[in-house]
Amino acid sequence: MDDNHGDLEIDENRLKAADPDGLYLFMLKDYPYMMTPDNVAAFTGTTGQEIRKLLNRGEIQGCRIGVRWLVPKLGLLNYLYKDRQLEEGDSYATSIEMR
Numbered sequence: 001m002d003d004n005h006g007d008l009e010i011d012e013n014r015l016k017a018a019d020p021d022g023l024y025l026f027m028l029k030d031y032p033y034m035m036t037p038d039n040v041a042a043f044t045g046t047t048g049q050e051i052r053k054l055l056n057r058g059e060i061q062g063c064r065i066g067v068r069w070l071v072p073k074l075g076l077l078n079y080l081y082k083d084r085q086l087e088e089g090d091s092y093a094t095s096i097e098m099r
């Protein structure tokens with residue numbers, strides 16, 4: 001499904017690669033590709049204010065247009081898998097050290 005939103009073409013392969021376990025994409029299908037902080041908050045069970053704090057700190061990838069933030073699904077998936085990627089990276093580094 002390569003959706004086209006204006007001049008923005010969605011790369012389904014990149015989205016699938018960012019969600020290797022397929023845990024989130026099916027739940028995100030009803031959300032727009034470019035999500036507001038309130039959309040992200042509804043999905044994650046937190047508040048729009050907390051999502052804006054994460055955006056301001058650079059913990060979630062997003063773009064600011066004037067005073068409004070937008071979060072691409074890919075940015076949200078990267079954030080959701082961030083801790084797991086760090087854990088896998090650490091276990092990989094540990095396995096190399098043990099050799």
